[in-house]
Amino acid sequence: MRRIVITGCSGGGKSTLLAELAARGHAVVKEPGRRVIAAERAAGGTGFPWKDATRFADLAFWMALADHGSANAALTFFDRSALDQAAWYARQNSAPPAEVPRYDNAVFLAPPWPEVYAQDEDRQHGFDDAVDEYIDLATRLPGWGYQCHILPRLSVAERADFVLTTIGNEAAA
Helix, strand or coil, X not given: CEEEEEEECCCCXXXXXXXXXXXXXXXXXXXXXXXXXXXXXXXXXXXXXXXXXXXXXXXXXXXXXXXXXXXXXXXXXXXXXXXXXXXXXXXXCCCCCCCCCCCCCEEEEECCCCCCCCCCCCXXXXXXXXXXXXXXXXXXXXXCCCEEEECCCCCXXXXXXXXXXXXXXXXXX
């Protein structure tokens, strides 16, 4: 089973790309962070990145761990993953609460794209913070043994084609 992570700059079009891959019949897992925020909001919790970042990171990490474990399709695409949370812990000079699972070697990074970036109720950080997070991931992931592929700034369909072609070429290599 291949578990492909799509990560990178917040507001860089990851969720839109995942929706396109789902429309093409591929298994996808939605971003843990947004699901945590929705659950915390519904429960009156405090696990928001802007309120209790550690609780948010812990909840998102455990959710991502469960997502990884339950992915049983031959090919599953993840909108962010435990890797994102592991990077957050590393930036805090701490360790994740459990072992980080291994994903496919091919990881796709959405680069900063100011023309599509937008803040919303769940994305309250600014573009500069999103760029900093992207730079950290682009630097850190290769050190963890991942091959990073930068998503081109193309249409959603062309981005999906790029991802599928790239992982197809890697499978053939």
